[in-house]
Amino acid sequence: MHHLFRFLRTTVRRYREHPALEMWNVGSEPELTSSMAEMRLYAGDAGKMGDMLCYCANCRRSFRRWLKEKYQTVGELNVSWNRNYRTFADTEVPRTRNTFNDMIDWRMFFVHTLGENVRRRFEIARKEDRGKHPLLCHHVFIQGFPVTSTASDPWNVGKYGDLHGFTQMDDPMMADVLRSCAKGKPVISAEMLMLFGYTLDLPKPIAINDIKRFVFTGVAANLKGFIFWQYRPELLGREAPAWGLTFLDGTPTPWLASFADVNRVLQRNASFLLNAEPRQAEIAMLYNPENQIFAWEATGDEKTATDSLLGTHKALYARNYAIDFIHPQEIDGNILSRYRVVYIPFPYLLSAKLATALQEWVHKGGVLIGESYFAGWNREQGRHHTIVPGYGFHEVFKVRQRTVAPVEKQGVLELEVTRDLPFIRTGIKVFGSLVQEAFLPDGADVLAKFSTGEPAITLATWGAGKAIAMGTYLGLPYYRGGYASNADLICSLVDLATKIERPYVRGATKIRIDVLRTPKNDKMVIVRNLEEVGVVDEIVLPDPVQGELVEEFTQERVPLHQSVSGATFSVKLEPSEVKVYRV
Template sequence: MIQNSFIPFGFQYYRSPTPFRDQWEKDLSNIAGQGFNCVKYWVQWRASVSKEGIYQFDDIQELMDIAQRNGLKVILNVIFDVAPAWFYKKYPDSKMITADGSVLEPRAINCRQIGGAPGPCYHHAAAATEKAKFLSEAVKTFKDHPALWVWDLWNEPELTTGIKRKLSFDNQVCYCEHSVLAFQEWLKNKYITLEALNESWQRTYGSWEEVETPRGQGVFNDLVDWRLFMSGTLTDELRSRVETVKSLDLLHPVMAHTVPAPIFNMITAGSDDFKLAEPCDLTGNSLGSSAWSADLLISAAKGKPIINSEIHALPGNTAMKPRQPELWKMKRHILTPLARGITGFLFWQYRPEVLGQEAPAWGSVYLDGSPTPWYKDMAHLNKLVQSNKQELMQAKRRGDGIAILFSPQNQIANFAAHDHLDTYNDSLQGVHKLLHELNYKVEFLHETDVTEETLEQYRCLWMPYPLYLSRKLCNTLREWVEKGGILISECSFGALQAENGCHSYTVPGYGFDEVFGVRETWIHSAENLDHSYHQVAFESRTAIPILNVMKHSKEAETAADDKAQGSYYKSDIELQSQVKVLADFAEDHMPALTSAAYGNGRAVWFGTLLAAAYWQDGHSGTLQLVRDLLQQELKLQPNVQVSGGVRADLSEWEVEQNRGAFLYVHNEGNELAEARVTLPAVYTYAEPWFDNGNVRIQPIDSLKPSTTTLTMKVEAGDVQVFRLS
């Protein structure tokens, strides 16, 4: 079903009504003529069904035929969040309602110029029926067309198509009667009895019909349930679309492409990349050009093929014009995800937009259709990729055995506690940044995937600010640590309990004070209330100084590296006698970082939000502290060793008894890097992809005969690729 030898490389082309018909033939011929092989067309509900019961796909049909004549494969991106005007007239009760009572009237927005956004409520029965009819007609019309490659069934899944994406309690949806009834049914299925719901929410409901939908800040479990329900609604919607397609077309794969956290959140967007990947044959991403989003998407895909569905190389609008991207920037868009195993690339978009606020941005070519310098760079990168496609499709990276816990429930609870997501997002992204800059392969593990079996794949699990946890999860983690796993946690582990939404009497919770050998007796926040009516959000950026007392690893450079930084919270603790202290708070020398043996494993505790601090300031001492912790104290070395301030990824392949690898070396700094990279295999030849790529393979080290060391110079911001054999 999925073509294993095909690496799509091309453009989003058509979002009706642009580009206009008189440009189609020339544009698609030019795209194919430059060596590109794939385009994406939007099939929009409002555009194709402007009259009830009449389905018109003439524009898409003509575009498909032109693509076929030019040897281009097509992704059909079916768009449902632009409901026809007749539908809203017929079903006025289908409009979504926010927590503050606002009705989301249909409208045109910058990325839905034909109107009808954000579409009807996902729990409206007639809407579900009409969307299924539209999709079925589209599938029946195009399933046998030779140009069709993939059905993309959701462009950036979220609840309101960006209209109410801004994070706030008031922007939550949907509070219409259809969603309220569906939520009550969801709660029945989860809790079975009303008594169980009342215990979880700490309420006194006498019937399921009395259950209210949460609206504001107050308690935790009701909001966690409410947002998990709405996020699950998106996943169920996608699953329904997949089932519709597969009932009619078993030949072509299905996908959706998401936008990564923190841009899309669980509160107002509802998008969970892991859950949305489950029903699909392959998956994709917008904004997938960064290491963060690529690593997150790869973890969510769980081995399924991935394409970078929307490369945002020229963002802008009528007011803020796009920058002209240089070659090094274009290389990042392709090579950062390619280094991680993403093998598909579509730029948004071919022509600059001419309709609405997005004009005149986003163009890979000029407004008149003539080639830009960056269009030529795209073509050059495509040729390099296609000339190595057989090996690229087989190439794999070795894991380093470290995962970051990804917890939607904890994200929701953080919002309920803080009225923002900075603590959660800064911590999550901060852990990624630390591991990325220390050259580990970064993986994420979704909380619902934590089992005895999945944990066996990892040596170490890092839990960013694990404020909200469950007994089931903690029991699994305890057994894993006891058998030899390494658990790293920031402060407030399980302070909020999922079983009843209450604060634990002991922190760490769920008996993990015995696992960590630490009991938090007091936690100081960097800001405090002056009185009970002091209406402020806790958004401190105050650095909390920490002293590293570990022996430095070989990467230590200066005495200043002894000083690290935490953020948001500082914990006072009682310590068991056998616990090892690895860092102190500078203020009072209270332990800030500890390590304890538990069974055959280890439990490491931070008394602050260290990763959030690193996300905010990138302090070199914080990086050194984590390097010392992982490499000296815990003996967790990355497979690919680097020095000189670069990031290096090794992707190994074996094709027809020939073996080799691709080495990607990325200088993310602002100065020329003189780098040294040591690989866990022997290679004798390195061929650069780019003319300015220079590399030397060093003589084999007799003490490490199964490794290869290479030295190279990489310009600031640049990425170099070497084919090794």
């Protein structure tokens, strides 16, 4: 580390006065494996955990010091780990995933270590730069950089930097995670990966709608800038000859011309975009790094938790909900009061502190939605709760776990909706995964049942709020299997519990609608066809917007009509087309 910090210090001193310097990327994709992808594969396959970093003598010593700071007394450590150590020097570094809490601590130690490294980088750069340039923290994405193997927790490094960027791929959840952890600091796409590939594993050519999708999905999530990786194709190593906006010899490609067209629209609207913001999210999803590690320990694949998040987000996004992410370290603040709904996919591991905060929030009027085995693991005592949902949540959800059965070999099980809901009707089948957890209701209403007739999804009132419990996992099979009825049910549960104002379509087409506005109430409307076929529909904007819309690429003029629901307009979109309107 001494040499790394000396290099950073020398570099900043040398170039801080350079006229071409715009900002410092001080934390460029901070993660444990240094982009050696093979070293992080064990997070998706526990059979490869022999690749886990790092068991050197220095890490073992530092881990024991970290444990002492975390637990204060060896007695507290023994309670959490269910051991009988006499001193912290006796603690064994875990080498299996069989006892949960010790391995969670082992991996979270590296999260802490990485965060301290990033903190030190920013301290040095800020001191040497003398405030002349902003400092960027460039995050990796949770899908490809699991916390179990890379120690990447966006909130851990999100504390540092004047602005935040991320490695952008084709998934809107990534932008929502970045914006949420940045906490009001400017956010950009620091590395657009649209033409990534390897030798003889090359990307498909891209067209203007691909570019518009990347850029304006980001704009809608409040990104303020975009850097494409990279202008010329790579010539070195296994990434050659992919990635470029030009051909290998540097001559322009058709997609370079398309990028220029998109950039002209961005620059024409630069003043607006730098001052505009999307609507405030009223739904929060929980990202919990300890629960991510628990999912890896329990199933051998951290993607069990990650894909549950992705599937739930995908369903809500397609119904035009705005979504934030929250993190356990934020619960000290008043963050829950910002939201009407907290949705927790794969909620096996919480904590007593988080449980208390959620329960108080629900009692005051919040809506809590959780999947199977809600708070089933007692993090403080390192054991399973004897009553599930745990931490007293059985009183909030007004159900208890009765029987649990595995799913069949095909990986999914059927549930049947038992009453008409906003986007799904009685008798429609939806599909769960991993477990069939039947409930014993104690004052909760049943919304869906298993094929055995046992309660599968319930709704309860708790104080001024509501709580919805699920006896299986819905987001995971939706993300992996595309079961459309799962998405309908996920959104129905939100809409049943509370009405959130948002843009929507009159018909059944899948169109994402985002509205940006400035403090002066200037507006931009971004519509994206989420289907691979052409669609025609009517869009409803809840605001009383008057006048007409002008499409920024074609100058098409679209009249706005007023109704009791708000302003409406008709739209025709080609497959996957994106249109951008100014009012």
